[in-house]
Amino acid sequence: MYCTMSLLYVKVLFSALCAVVLAHNKQPNIVLILADDLGWNDVGFHGSNQIPTPNIDALAYNGVVLNRFYVQSTCTPSRSALLTGQYPIRYGFQVMPILHGENRYLPLHLKTLPLHLKQLGYATRLVGKWHLGHSYFNNTPIYRGFDSHFGYWPGAIDYFNHVADGGYGMRRNLLTSWSTQNEYATHLFTRKSQDAIIEHNYKKPLFLMISHLAVHAADENQLLEVPDFAETNKTFGYISDHRRRLFAGMLTELDKSVGSVCNTLKDKGVLDDTIIIFLSDNGAQNTEMGYDNAGSNWPLRGMKATLFEGGVRSPAIMYYSKAKVKSAINSQLMHITDLMPTLYVAAGGNVKDLGTIDGVSQWGAITQGDESSRSSVLLDIDDFHPHSSLIGYRGRYKLINDSVINEFGQDGYYGKDTSPTKNPPYDVDLVLASPTNKAINKRLTKKKILTIRKKLTIQCTHKGTRPKPCDKNGLCLFDLVNDPCETENVAKKYPHIITDLSKQLLSYWKILKPQDKHFTDTKSNPIYYNNTWSTWMEHQ
Numbered sequence: 295m296y297c298t299m300s301l302l303y304v305k306v307l308f309s310a311l312c313a314v315v316l317a318h319n320k321q322p323n324i325v326l327i328l329a330d331d332l333g334w335n336d337v338g339f340h341g342s343n344q345i346p347t348p349n350i351d352a353l354a355y356n357g358v359v360l361n362r363f364y365v366q367s368t369c370t371p372s373r374s375a376l377l378t379g380q381y382p383i384r385y386g387f388q389v390m391p392i393l394h395g396e397n398r399y400l401p402l403h404l405k406t407l408p409l410h411l412k413q414l415g416y417a418t419r420l421v422g423k424w425h426l427g428h429s430y431f432n433n434t435p436i437y438r439g440f441d442s443h444f445g446y447w448p449g450a451i452d453y454f455n456h457v458a459d460g461g462y463g464m465r466r467n468l469l470t471s472w473s474t475q476n477e478y479a480t481h482l483f484t485r486k487s488q489d490a491i492i493e494h495n496y497k498k499p500l501f502l503m504i505s506h507l508a509v510h511a512a513d514e515n516q517l518l519e520v521p522d523f524a525e526t527n528k529t530f531g532y533i534s535d536h537r538r539r540l541f542a543g544m545l546t547e548l549d550k551s552v553g554s555v556c557n558t559l560k561d562k563g564v565l566d567d568t569i570i571i572f573l574s575d576n577g578a579q580n581t582e583m584g585y586d587n588a589g590s591n592w593p594l595r596g597m598k599a600t601l602f603e604g605g606v607r608s609p610a611i612m613y614y615s616k617a618k619v620k621s622a623i624n625s626q627l628m629h630i631t632d633l634m635p636t637l638y639v640a641a642g643g644n645v646k647d648l649g650t651i652d653g654v655s656q657w658g659a660i661t662q663g664d665e666s667s668r669s670s671v672l673l674d675i676d677d678f679h680p681h682s683s684l685i686g687y688r689g690r691y692k693l694i695n696d697s698v699i700n701e702f703g704q705d706g707y708y709g710k711d712t713s714p715t716k717n718p719p720y721d722v723d724l725v726l727a728s729p730t731n732k733a734i735n736k737r738l739t740k741k742k743i744l745t746i747r748k749k750l751t752i753q754c755t756h757k758g759t760r761p762k763p764c765d766k767n768g769l770c771l772f773d774l775v776n777d778p779c780e781t782e783n784v785a786k787k788y789p790h791i792i793t794d795l796s797k798q799l800l801s802y803w804k805i806l807k808p809q810d811k812h813f814t815d816t817k818s819n820p821i822y823y824n825n826t827w828s829t830w831m832e833h834q
Protein backbone atom coordinates (compact mmCIF):
# COMPACT_ATOMS: atom_id res chain seq x y z
CA MET A 295 0.00 0.00 0.00
CA TYR A 296 2.69 2.40 1.07
CA CYS A 297 4.72 1.46 -1.91
CA THR A 298 1.92 2.07 -4.41
CA MET A 299 1.17 5.40 -2.87
CA SER A 300 4.71 6.67 -3.07
CA LEU A 301 4.99 5.38 -6.61
CA LEU A 302 1.90 7.33 -7.53
CA TYR A 303 3.34 10.35 -5.79
CA VAL A 304 6.60 9.99 -7.72
CA LYS A 305 4.64 9.66 -10.92
CA VAL A 306 2.66 12.81 -10.28
CA LEU A 307 5.74 14.73 -9.29
CA PHE A 308 7.57 13.47 -12.34
CA SER A 309 4.87 14.48 -14.78
CA ALA A 310 4.63 17.88 -13.12
CA LEU A 311 8.39 18.28 -13.53
CA CYS A 312 8.15 17.18 -17.14
CA ALA A 313 5.51 19.77 -17.83
CA VAL A 314 7.73 22.48 -16.39
CA VAL A 315 10.71 21.35 -18.44
CA LEU A 316 8.62 21.19 -21.60
CA ALA A 317 7.13 24.61 -21.02
CA HIS A 318 10.63 25.97 -20.60
CA ASN A 319 11.97 24.32 -23.71
CA LYS A 320 9.00 25.19 -25.85
CA GLN A 321 10.08 24.64 -29.41
CA PRO A 322 10.20 27.96 -31.24
CA ASN A 323 8.40 28.55 -34.50
CA ILE A 324 10.76 29.33 -37.35
CA VAL A 325 10.02 31.75 -40.16
CA LEU A 326 12.80 31.81 -42.73
CA ILE A 327 12.53 34.62 -45.25
CA LEU A 328 14.72 34.11 -48.29
CA ALA A 329 15.11 36.96 -50.78
CA ASP A 330 16.28 36.22 -54.31
CA ASP A 331 19.29 38.10 -55.73
CA LEU A 332 19.17 40.84 -53.10
CA GLY A 333 22.51 42.64 -52.89
CA TRP A 334 24.61 43.91 -50.02
CA ASN A 335 23.87 47.54 -50.79
CA ASP A 336 20.16 47.14 -51.43
CA VAL A 337 19.22 47.26 -47.76
CA GLY A 338 19.18 50.42 -45.67
CA PHE A 339 20.84 48.93 -42.59
CA HIS A 340 24.10 48.47 -44.51
CA GLY A 341 24.34 52.20 -45.02
CA SER A 342 22.59 52.92 -48.33
CA ASN A 343 20.16 55.85 -48.46
CA GLN A 344 18.90 55.05 -51.92
CA ILE A 345 16.02 52.66 -51.25
CA PRO A 346 14.31 52.72 -47.85
CA THR A 347 13.82 49.23 -46.35
CA PRO A 348 12.37 50.18 -42.95
CA ASN A 349 10.95 46.76 -42.08
CA ILE A 350 14.06 44.77 -42.93
CA ASP A 351 16.13 47.38 -41.12
CA ALA A 352 13.92 47.22 -38.02
CA LEU A 353 14.37 43.45 -37.92
CA ALA A 354 18.14 44.00 -38.12
CA TYR A 355 18.35 46.61 -35.36
CA ASN A 356 16.10 44.61 -33.02
CA GLY A 357 17.79 41.31 -33.74
CA VAL A 358 21.29 40.03 -34.38
CA VAL A 359 22.88 41.07 -37.65
CA LEU A 360 24.99 38.25 -39.06
CA ASN A 361 27.63 40.44 -40.56
CA ARG A 362 29.90 37.81 -42.07
CA PHE A 363 27.30 35.43 -43.45
CA TYR A 364 28.28 33.62 -46.66
CA VAL A 365 26.08 31.94 -49.22
CA GLN A 366 26.73 30.16 -52.51
CA SER A 367 27.02 32.46 -55.52
CA THR A 368 23.85 31.29 -57.33
CA CYS A 369 20.31 30.11 -56.53
CA THR A 370 20.25 26.31 -56.73
CA PRO A 371 23.55 25.71 -54.92
CA SER A 372 22.58 28.12 -52.14
CA ARG A 373 19.19 26.52 -51.63
CA SER A 374 20.65 23.03 -51.64
CA ALA A 375 23.28 24.08 -49.09
CA LEU A 376 20.58 25.61 -46.91
CA LEU A 377 18.32 22.56 -46.99
CA THR A 378 21.04 19.90 -46.58
CA GLY A 379 23.75 21.55 -44.46
CA GLN A 380 26.26 20.23 -47.00
CA TYR A 381 28.51 21.97 -49.52
CA PRO A 382 27.10 21.53 -53.02
CA ILE A 383 30.38 20.00 -54.30
CA ARG A 384 29.51 16.86 -52.34
CA TYR A 385 26.61 16.07 -54.67
CA GLY A 386 27.54 17.77 -57.95
CA PHE A 387 25.46 20.89 -57.28
CA GLN A 388 28.30 23.41 -57.44
CA VAL A 389 28.13 26.65 -59.45
CA MET A 390 25.17 26.21 -61.81
CA PRO A 391 21.51 26.89 -61.13
CA ILE A 392 19.13 24.29 -62.59
CA LEU A 393 18.09 25.40 -66.09
CA HIS A 394 14.47 25.44 -67.18
CA GLY A 395 13.64 21.84 -68.04
CA GLU A 396 16.99 20.45 -66.94
CA ASN A 397 16.65 16.92 -65.64
CA ARG A 398 18.50 17.50 -62.38
CA TYR A 399 17.24 17.41 -58.80
CA LEU A 400 18.47 17.38 -55.24
CA PRO A 401 19.74 13.79 -54.83
CA LEU A 402 17.14 11.72 -53.02
CA HIS A 403 19.50 10.33 -50.39
CA LEU A 404 20.01 13.81 -48.92
CA LYS A 405 17.83 14.50 -45.92
CA THR A 406 16.46 18.02 -45.84
CA LEU A 407 16.03 20.56 -43.05
CA PRO A 408 12.21 20.39 -43.12
CA LEU A 409 12.36 16.60 -42.87
CA HIS A 410 14.62 16.83 -39.84
CA LEU A 411 12.30 19.40 -38.27
CA LYS A 412 9.28 17.22 -38.97
CA GLN A 413 10.89 14.49 -36.92
CA LEU A 414 11.13 16.95 -34.04
CA GLY A 415 7.40 17.57 -34.35
CA TYR A 416 7.23 20.58 -36.67
CA ALA A 417 4.67 21.37 -39.31
CA THR A 418 6.63 22.44 -42.39
CA ARG A 419 5.44 24.83 -45.07
CA LEU A 420 7.07 26.30 -48.12
CA VAL A 421 5.75 29.38 -49.88
CA GLY A 422 7.44 30.53 -53.10
CA LYS A 423 10.42 29.33 -55.06
CA TRP A 424 11.81 25.80 -55.00
CA HIS A 425 14.46 25.48 -57.79
CA LEU A 426 15.78 22.11 -56.61
CA GLY A 427 14.34 20.04 -59.42
CA HIS A 428 10.97 18.81 -60.69
CA SER A 429 11.70 16.05 -63.19
CA TYR A 430 9.77 13.55 -61.05
CA PHE A 431 7.07 14.16 -58.45
CA ASN A 432 9.37 12.85 -55.75
CA ASN A 433 11.82 15.72 -56.42
CA THR A 434 9.27 18.36 -55.47
CA PRO A 435 8.85 20.09 -52.09
CA ILE A 436 6.10 17.96 -50.60
CA TYR A 437 8.17 14.82 -51.20
CA ARG A 438 11.28 16.52 -49.78
CA GLY A 439 10.01 17.37 -46.33
CA PHE A 440 7.39 20.08 -46.69
CA ASP A 441 3.82 19.37 -45.60
CA SER A 442 2.63 21.92 -48.12
CA HIS A 443 3.93 24.14 -50.88
CA PHE A 444 2.42 27.07 -52.63
CA GLY A 445 4.73 28.50 -55.26
CA TYR A 446 6.80 27.55 -58.29
CA TRP A 447 9.33 24.86 -59.10
CA PRO A 448 11.60 26.58 -61.69
CA GLY A 449 14.12 29.39 -61.11
CA ALA A 450 11.89 32.39 -61.77
CA ILE A 451 8.51 33.36 -63.20
CA ASP A 452 6.76 36.53 -64.29
CA TYR A 453 5.47 38.57 -61.32
CA PHE A 454 1.99 38.84 -62.80
CA ASN A 455 1.16 36.05 -65.25
CA HIS A 456 3.46 33.57 -63.48
CA VAL A 457 4.85 32.28 -66.77
CA ALA A 458 8.49 31.54 -67.53
CA ASP A 459 9.83 30.47 -70.92
CA GLY A 460 6.39 29.55 -72.19
CA GLY A 461 5.33 27.59 -69.12
CA TYR A 462 2.95 28.61 -66.35
CA GLY A 463 4.61 28.03 -63.00
CA MET A 464 2.31 28.46 -60.01
CA ARG A 465 1.35 25.38 -58.05
CA ARG A 466 -0.50 24.42 -54.91
CA ASN A 467 1.29 21.24 -53.87
CA LEU A 468 1.26 19.07 -57.00
CA LEU A 469 -1.57 20.85 -58.80
CA THR A 470 -1.43 23.90 -61.02
CA SER A 471 -2.94 26.94 -59.32
CA TRP A 472 -4.80 28.88 -62.01
CA SER A 473 -7.06 30.86 -59.74
CA THR A 474 -4.20 32.99 -58.38
CA GLN A 475 -2.89 34.08 -61.79
CA ASN A 476 -2.17 37.80 -62.20
CA GLU A 477 -1.83 38.49 -58.50
CA TYR A 478 1.54 40.23 -58.02
CA ALA A 479 3.88 37.46 -56.82
CA THR A 480 5.21 39.26 -53.73
CA HIS A 481 1.66 40.05 -52.60
CA LEU A 482 0.49 36.53 -53.32
CA PHE A 483 3.33 34.92 -51.35
CA THR A 484 2.78 37.32 -48.48
CA ARG A 485 -0.91 36.47 -48.38
CA LYS A 486 -0.20 32.73 -48.48
CA SER A 487 2.38 33.11 -45.70
CA GLN A 488 -0.04 35.06 -43.55
CA ASP A 489 -2.70 32.39 -44.13
CA ALA A 490 -0.22 29.73 -43.02
CA ILE A 491 0.51 31.68 -39.82
CA ILE A 492 -3.15 32.38 -39.08
CA GLU A 493 -4.45 28.88 -39.79
CA HIS A 494 -1.75 27.04 -37.88
CA ASN A 495 -2.51 25.22 -34.64
CA TYR A 496 0.40 26.14 -32.37
CA LYS A 497 0.23 22.95 -30.35
CA LYS A 498 2.77 21.96 -32.97
CA PRO A 499 5.66 24.32 -33.76
CA LEU A 500 5.66 25.81 -37.26
CA PHE A 501 8.50 25.98 -39.76
CA LEU A 502 7.55 28.38 -42.53
CA MET A 503 9.97 29.09 -45.33
CA ILE A 504 9.05 32.14 -47.40
CA SER A 505 11.09 31.90 -50.52
CA HIS A 506 10.37 35.08 -52.47
CA LEU A 507 10.61 35.75 -56.18
CA ALA A 508 11.66 39.28 -55.27
CA VAL A 509 13.92 40.86 -56.18
CA HIS A 510 14.87 38.47 -59.00
CA ALA A 511 14.19 39.67 -62.54
CA ALA A 512 11.06 38.31 -64.25
CA ASP A 513 10.99 37.13 -67.87
CA GLU A 514 12.21 38.73 -71.08
CA ASN A 515 8.91 40.47 -71.84
CA GLN A 516 9.28 42.76 -68.90
CA LEU A 517 12.25 42.23 -66.69
CA LEU A 518 11.38 44.40 -63.74
CA GLU A 519 7.79 44.56 -62.62
CA VAL A 520 6.07 46.62 -59.96
CA PRO A 521 2.42 46.60 -58.88
CA ASP A 522 1.95 50.30 -59.51
CA PHE A 523 4.26 51.87 -62.05
CA ALA A 524 3.01 55.44 -61.62
CA GLU A 525 3.56 55.32 -57.89
CA THR A 526 7.02 53.76 -58.18
CA ASN A 527 8.03 56.27 -60.83
CA LYS A 528 6.92 59.10 -58.60
CA THR A 529 8.28 57.83 -55.28
CA PHE A 530 11.67 57.00 -56.73
CA GLY A 531 11.93 59.86 -59.19
CA TYR A 532 15.29 60.76 -57.64
CA ILE A 533 16.86 57.56 -58.98
CA SER A 534 18.01 58.31 -62.50
CA ASP A 535 18.59 54.73 -63.72
CA HIS A 536 15.19 53.60 -64.97
CA ARG A 537 15.81 49.97 -64.10
CA ARG A 538 17.09 50.79 -60.62
CA ARG A 539 13.94 52.79 -60.10
CA LEU A 540 11.78 49.75 -60.90
CA PHE A 541 14.01 47.62 -58.72
CA ALA A 542 13.31 50.02 -55.87
CA GLY A 543 9.58 49.45 -56.37
CA MET A 544 10.06 45.66 -56.29
CA LEU A 545 12.20 45.87 -53.17
CA THR A 546 9.66 48.09 -51.44
CA GLU A 547 7.07 45.33 -51.81
CA LEU A 548 9.49 42.78 -50.38
CA ASP A 549 10.16 45.07 -47.44
CA LYS A 550 6.45 45.57 -46.82
CA SER A 551 6.02 41.81 -46.88
CA VAL A 552 8.46 41.45 -43.98
CA GLY A 553 6.35 43.96 -42.05
CA SER A 554 3.10 42.15 -42.84
CA VAL A 555 4.50 38.79 -41.76
CA CYS A 556 5.77 40.23 -38.45
CA ASN A 557 2.43 41.88 -37.89
CA THR A 558 0.53 38.67 -38.49
CA LEU A 559 2.81 36.79 -36.08
CA LYS A 560 2.12 39.48 -33.50
CA ASP A 561 -1.65 39.41 -34.06
CA LYS A 562 -1.62 35.66 -33.70
CA GLY A 563 0.25 36.04 -30.42
CA VAL A 564 3.27 33.99 -31.47
CA LEU A 565 5.88 36.59 -32.39
CA ASP A 566 7.74 36.10 -29.10
CA ASP A 567 7.95 32.36 -29.72
CA THR A 568 9.24 32.71 -33.26
CA ILE A 569 12.72 32.85 -34.71
CA ILE A 570 12.76 35.04 -37.80
CA ILE A 571 15.61 34.78 -40.25
CA PHE A 572 16.12 37.02 -43.22
CA LEU A 573 18.76 36.50 -45.92
CA SER A 574 19.42 36.49 -49.65
CA ASP A 575 20.38 33.40 -51.66
CA ASN A 576 23.27 35.16 -53.40
CA GLY A 577 24.54 38.61 -54.35
CA ALA A 578 22.87 41.01 -56.74
CA GLN A 579 23.03 41.09 -60.51
CA ASN A 580 23.68 44.40 -62.13
CA THR A 581 22.73 45.94 -65.45
CA GLU A 582 26.22 47.34 -66.01
CA MET A 583 27.32 43.91 -67.15
CA GLY A 584 24.37 43.55 -69.52
CA TYR A 585 22.33 41.60 -67.01
CA ASP A 586 18.63 41.72 -66.35
CA ASN A 587 18.57 43.13 -62.89
CA ALA A 588 19.55 46.35 -61.16
CA GLY A 589 20.71 45.27 -57.72
CA SER A 590 23.81 46.60 -56.02
CA ASN A 591 26.60 45.07 -53.98
CA TRP A 592 28.55 48.33 -53.76
CA PRO A 593 31.18 48.82 -52.38
CA LEU A 594 31.84 45.06 -52.41
CA ARG A 595 33.56 43.54 -55.42
CA GLY A 596 31.90 41.28 -57.98
CA MET A 597 28.31 40.11 -58.29
CA LYS A 598 26.09 37.05 -58.39
CA ALA A 599 27.92 34.03 -59.86
CA THR A 600 31.34 35.29 -58.79
CA LEU A 601 33.23 34.23 -55.69
CA PHE A 602 34.07 37.82 -54.76
CA GLU A 603 32.33 39.26 -51.72
CA GLY A 604 29.58 40.86 -53.81
CA GLY A 605 28.50 37.40 -54.95
CA VAL A 606 28.63 35.56 -51.64
CA ARG A 607 28.43 37.88 -48.62
CA SER A 608 24.73 38.16 -47.90
CA PRO A 609 22.65 40.54 -45.84
CA ALA A 610 21.57 38.31 -42.95
CA ILE A 611 19.53 38.77 -39.77
CA MET A 612 18.21 36.58 -36.99
CA TYR A 613 15.54 37.90 -34.66
CA TYR A 614 14.37 35.96 -31.60
CA SER A 615 12.87 37.71 -28.60
CA LYS A 616 14.16 35.04 -26.21
CA ALA A 617 17.78 35.23 -27.32
CA LYS A 618 20.11 36.42 -24.57
CA VAL A 619 21.93 38.60 -27.06
CA LYS A 620 19.77 41.31 -28.62
CA SER A 621 20.37 44.31 -30.85
CA ALA A 622 23.82 43.18 -31.80
CA ILE A 623 26.22 42.64 -34.62
CA ASN A 624 27.81 39.22 -34.87
CA SER A 625 30.88 39.31 -37.11
CA GLN A 626 31.91 35.69 -36.75
CA LEU A 627 32.30 33.65 -39.90
CA MET A 628 29.09 31.82 -40.87
CA HIS A 629 27.85 29.93 -43.91
CA ILE A 630 24.42 29.04 -45.23
CA THR A 631 25.10 25.35 -44.43
CA ASP A 632 25.08 26.41 -40.77
CA LEU A 633 21.36 27.16 -40.79
CA MET A 634 20.32 23.51 -40.73
CA PRO A 635 22.28 22.56 -37.59
CA THR A 636 21.58 25.95 -35.98
CA LEU A 637 17.83 25.62 -36.38
CA TYR A 638 17.90 21.95 -35.48
CA VAL A 639 19.56 22.81 -32.19
CA ALA A 640 17.11 25.68 -31.63
CA ALA A 641 14.31 23.17 -32.13
CA GLY A 642 15.73 20.95 -29.39
CA GLY A 643 17.55 18.44 -31.60
CA ASN A 644 21.03 17.03 -31.27
CA VAL A 645 23.40 17.85 -34.16
CA LYS A 646 24.73 14.30 -34.03
CA ASP A 647 21.45 13.19 -35.64
CA LEU A 648 22.37 15.16 -38.76
CA GLY A 649 25.21 12.88 -39.87
CA THR A 650 28.03 14.16 -42.04
CA ILE A 651 27.39 17.81 -42.76
CA ASP A 652 29.55 20.85 -43.41
CA GLY A 653 27.45 23.26 -41.37
CA VAL A 654 28.03 23.90 -37.68
CA SER A 655 25.48 25.07 -35.16
CA GLN A 656 25.73 28.81 -34.61
CA TRP A 657 22.90 28.81 -32.09
CA GLY A 658 25.17 29.55 -29.12
CA ALA A 659 27.16 32.09 -31.11
CA ILE A 660 24.10 34.02 -32.23
CA THR A 661 21.91 33.87 -29.14
CA GLN A 662 24.52 33.87 -26.36
CA GLY A 663 27.64 35.34 -27.91
CA ASP A 664 29.65 32.09 -27.72
CA GLU A 665 32.65 31.58 -29.95
CA SER A 666 31.71 29.91 -33.23
CA SER A 667 33.40 26.62 -34.05
CA ARG A 668 33.69 27.48 -37.75
CA SER A 669 37.18 28.45 -38.89
CA SER A 670 36.78 28.35 -42.67
CA VAL A 671 34.22 28.40 -45.47
CA LEU A 672 34.55 26.69 -48.83
CA LEU A 673 32.89 29.17 -51.20
CA ASP A 674 32.81 26.78 -54.16
CA ILE A 675 34.84 24.78 -56.64
CA ASP A 676 33.97 24.88 -60.32
CA ASP A 677 35.30 21.72 -61.94
CA PHE A 678 34.14 22.79 -65.45
CA HIS A 679 35.89 26.13 -65.75
CA PRO A 680 38.33 25.75 -62.90
CA HIS A 681 37.97 28.48 -60.35
CA SER A 682 37.52 28.12 -56.63
CA SER A 683 37.72 29.94 -53.35
CA LEU A 684 38.04 29.39 -49.63
CA ILE A 685 37.95 31.74 -46.66
CA GLY A 686 40.15 30.71 -43.76
CA TYR A 687 41.62 32.08 -40.54
CA ARG A 688 38.17 32.58 -39.03
CA GLY A 689 37.20 34.95 -41.79
CA ARG A 690 40.35 36.97 -42.16
CA TYR A 691 41.91 35.66 -45.38
CA LYS A 692 40.34 34.59 -48.62
CA LEU A 693 42.05 32.59 -51.34
CA ILE A 694 40.72 32.77 -54.88
CA ASN A 695 42.05 30.51 -57.60
CA ASP A 696 41.49 32.04 -61.04
CA SER A 697 38.88 34.72 -60.61
CA VAL A 698 38.21 35.31 -64.30
CA ILE A 699 35.23 33.06 -64.69
CA ASN A 700 34.40 34.15 -68.23
CA GLU A 701 35.27 36.77 -70.81
CA PHE A 702 33.20 39.41 -69.02
CA GLY A 703 35.20 39.22 -65.84
CA GLN A 704 32.49 40.53 -63.54
CA ASP A 705 35.27 41.12 -61.05
CA GLY A 706 34.91 44.89 -60.80
CA TYR A 707 32.60 47.11 -58.74
CA TYR A 708 29.01 47.62 -59.83
CA GLY A 709 25.90 49.39 -58.71
CA LYS A 710 27.41 52.67 -57.57
CA ASP A 711 24.71 55.24 -57.03
CA THR A 712 25.20 57.69 -59.87
CA SER A 713 21.96 59.65 -59.55
CA PRO A 714 22.54 63.35 -60.13
CA THR A 715 19.80 64.26 -57.70
CA LYS A 716 20.31 63.48 -54.07
CA ASN A 717 18.86 60.52 -52.24
CA PRO A 718 16.70 61.47 -49.29
CA PRO A 719 18.50 61.28 -45.93
CA TYR A 720 18.16 58.06 -43.95
CA ASP A 721 14.77 58.17 -42.30
CA VAL A 722 15.08 56.72 -38.79
CA ASP A 723 11.47 57.65 -38.02
CA LEU A 724 10.34 55.48 -40.90
CA VAL A 725 12.19 52.54 -39.29
CA LEU A 726 10.68 53.28 -35.88
CA ALA A 727 7.19 53.58 -37.36
CA SER A 728 7.51 50.43 -39.50
CA PRO A 729 5.07 47.56 -38.86
CA THR A 730 8.05 45.34 -37.99
CA ASN A 731 9.32 47.68 -35.30
CA LYS A 732 5.85 48.26 -33.92
CA ALA A 733 5.17 44.54 -33.75
CA ILE A 734 8.43 43.90 -31.91
CA ASN A 735 7.89 46.97 -29.73
CA LYS A 736 11.24 46.99 -27.91
CA ARG A 737 11.86 50.71 -27.52
CA LEU A 738 14.66 51.01 -29.98
CA THR A 739 16.15 54.50 -29.91
CA LYS A 740 17.28 56.67 -32.79
CA LYS A 741 20.73 56.85 -31.34
CA LYS A 742 21.04 53.09 -31.12
CA ILE A 743 19.85 52.67 -34.70
CA LEU A 744 22.40 55.12 -36.02
CA THR A 745 25.21 53.58 -33.98
CA ILE A 746 24.47 50.07 -35.28
CA ARG A 747 24.10 51.32 -38.84
CA LYS A 748 27.38 53.15 -38.74
CA LYS A 749 29.18 50.02 -37.57
CA LEU A 750 27.59 48.04 -40.41
CA THR A 751 28.54 50.48 -43.14
CA ILE A 752 31.57 49.24 -45.03
CA GLN A 753 33.99 52.03 -45.82
CA CYS A 754 36.24 51.47 -48.80
CA THR A 755 38.25 54.08 -50.62
CA HIS A 756 38.16 52.60 -54.11
CA LYS A 757 36.48 54.64 -56.81
CA GLY A 758 35.02 51.68 -58.60
CA THR A 759 37.68 51.09 -61.23
CA ARG A 760 38.19 47.43 -61.97
CA PRO A 761 41.24 46.09 -60.14
CA LYS A 762 43.79 43.96 -61.92
CA PRO A 763 42.22 40.51 -62.32
CA CYS A 764 43.84 37.65 -60.48
CA ASP A 765 46.10 35.92 -62.99
CA LYS A 766 44.77 33.06 -65.04
CA ASN A 767 45.64 29.96 -63.00
CA GLY A 768 47.01 32.33 -60.40
CA LEU A 769 46.16 32.63 -56.75
CA CYS A 770 44.76 35.79 -55.21
CA LEU A 771 44.76 36.46 -51.49
CA PHE A 772 42.66 39.10 -49.76
CA ASP A 773 42.74 40.33 -46.20
CA LEU A 774 39.00 40.65 -45.69
CA VAL A 775 39.24 42.32 -42.30
CA ASN A 776 41.36 45.22 -43.52
CA ASP A 777 40.24 45.12 -47.14
CA PRO A 778 36.62 43.91 -47.32
CA CYS A 779 36.40 45.27 -50.87
CA GLU A 780 39.18 42.99 -52.15
CA THR A 781 41.15 45.79 -53.75
CA GLU A 782 44.64 44.50 -53.05
CA ASN A 783 46.00 41.05 -53.80
CA VAL A 784 48.39 40.28 -50.92
CA ALA A 785 49.45 36.85 -52.21
CA LYS A 786 53.12 37.86 -52.49
CA LYS A 787 53.13 39.22 -48.96
CA TYR A 788 51.97 36.06 -47.19
CA PRO A 789 53.35 32.95 -48.93
CA HIS A 790 52.79 30.78 -45.86
CA ILE A 791 49.08 31.70 -45.77
CA ILE A 792 48.81 30.87 -49.46
CA THR A 793 50.42 27.49 -48.81
CA ASP A 794 48.09 26.76 -45.93
CA LEU A 795 44.86 27.85 -47.62
CA SER A 796 45.84 26.09 -50.87
CA LYS A 797 46.23 22.86 -48.98
CA GLN A 798 42.78 23.29 -47.44
CA LEU A 799 41.18 24.19 -50.75
CA LEU A 800 42.79 21.30 -52.62
CA SER A 801 41.66 18.85 -49.94
CA TYR A 802 38.05 19.51 -50.98
CA TRP A 803 38.66 18.07 -54.45
CA LYS A 804 38.72 14.65 -52.76
CA ILE A 805 35.05 14.88 -51.83
CA LEU A 806 33.94 16.70 -54.98
CA LYS A 807 31.39 14.99 -57.18
CA PRO A 808 31.87 16.25 -60.75
CA GLN A 809 29.04 18.22 -62.31
CA ASP A 810 26.95 16.61 -65.01
CA LYS A 811 26.59 18.43 -68.32
CA HIS A 812 23.85 21.01 -68.11
CA PHE A 813 21.15 21.06 -70.78
CA THR A 814 17.43 21.51 -71.19
CA ASP A 815 15.59 18.25 -71.78
CA THR A 816 13.30 18.98 -74.74
CA LYS A 817 10.79 16.48 -73.37
CA SER A 818 10.07 18.93 -70.53
CA ASN A 819 8.68 21.48 -72.98
CA PRO A 820 5.54 23.11 -71.51
CA ILE A 821 3.67 22.61 -74.82
CA TYR A 822 3.28 18.95 -73.84
CA TYR A 823 1.73 19.89 -70.50
CA ASN A 824 -0.98 22.43 -71.24
CA ASN A 825 1.70 25.13 -71.26
CA THR A 826 2.79 24.53 -67.70
CA TRP A 827 6.08 23.52 -66.14
CA SER A 828 5.35 20.01 -65.03
CA THR A 829 7.14 16.86 -63.94
CA TRP A 830 8.03 15.08 -67.17
CA MET A 831 10.26 12.09 -66.45
CA GLU A 832 7.29 10.43 -64.78
CA HIS A 833 5.64 10.19 -68.17
CA GLN A 834 8.61 8.91 -70.19
Ligand SMILES: *[C@@H]1O[C@H](CO)[C@@H](O)[C@H](O)[C@H]1NC(C)=O
Nearest residue numbers: 523524527528530531532533
Ligand atom coordinates in the same frame (compact mmCIF):
# COMPACT_ATOMS: atom_id res chain seq x y z
C1 LIG B 1 8.70 58.76 -64.84
O1 LIG B 1 9.19 59.88 -64.14
C2 LIG B 1 10.02 60.73 -64.89
C3 LIG B 1 10.49 61.85 -63.97
O2 LIG B 1 11.30 61.34 -62.98
C4 LIG B 1 9.27 61.31 -66.07
O3 LIG B 1 10.14 62.09 -66.85
C5 LIG B 1 8.72 60.18 -66.90
O4 LIG B 1 7.90 60.70 -67.91
C6 LIG B 1 7.89 59.23 -66.03
N1 LIG B 1 7.49 58.10 -66.86
C7 LIG B 1 6.23 57.76 -67.02
C8 LIG B 1 5.98 56.67 -68.01
O5 LIG B 1 5.33 58.23 -66.39
Ligand SMILES: *[C@@H]1O[C@H](CO)[C@@H](O)[C@H](O)[C@H]1NC(C)=O
Nearest residue numbers: 680682695767796797799800
Ligand atom coordinates in the same frame (compact mmCIF):
# COMPACT_ATOMS: atom_id res chain seq x y z
C1 LIG C 1 44.35 26.36 -59.05
O1 LIG C 1 43.84 26.04 -60.33
C2 LIG C 1 44.75 25.35 -61.16
C3 LIG C 1 44.11 25.22 -62.53
O2 LIG C 1 42.89 24.55 -62.45
C4 LIG C 1 45.11 24.02 -60.53
O3 LIG C 1 46.05 23.35 -61.35
C5 LIG C 1 45.67 24.26 -59.13
O4 LIG C 1 45.92 23.01 -58.50
C6 LIG C 1 44.72 25.07 -58.30
N1 LIG C 1 45.29 25.39 -57.00
C7 LIG C 1 44.56 25.44 -55.90
C8 LIG C 1 45.26 25.79 -54.65
O5 LIG C 1 43.35 25.25 -55.88
Ligand SMILES: *[C@@H]1O[C@H](CO)[C@@H](O)[C@H](O)[C@H]1NC(C)=O
Nearest residue numbers: 462470472473823824825826
Ligand atom coordinates in the same frame (compact mmCIF):
# COMPACT_ATOMS: atom_id res chain seq x y z
C1 LIG D 1 -5.13 24.20 -69.30
O1 LIG D 1 -4.80 25.55 -69.21
C2 LIG D 1 -5.87 26.47 -69.13
C3 LIG D 1 -5.27 27.87 -69.04
O2 LIG D 1 -4.45 28.11 -70.13
C4 LIG D 1 -6.74 26.17 -67.93
O3 LIG D 1 -7.83 27.06 -67.89
C5 LIG D 1 -7.21 24.76 -67.99
O4 LIG D 1 -7.93 24.45 -66.82
C6 LIG D 1 -6.04 23.80 -68.12
N1 LIG D 1 -6.51 22.46 -68.31
C7 LIG D 1 -6.19 21.48 -67.47
C8 LIG D 1 -6.73 20.13 -67.82
O5 LIG D 1 -5.48 21.64 -66.51
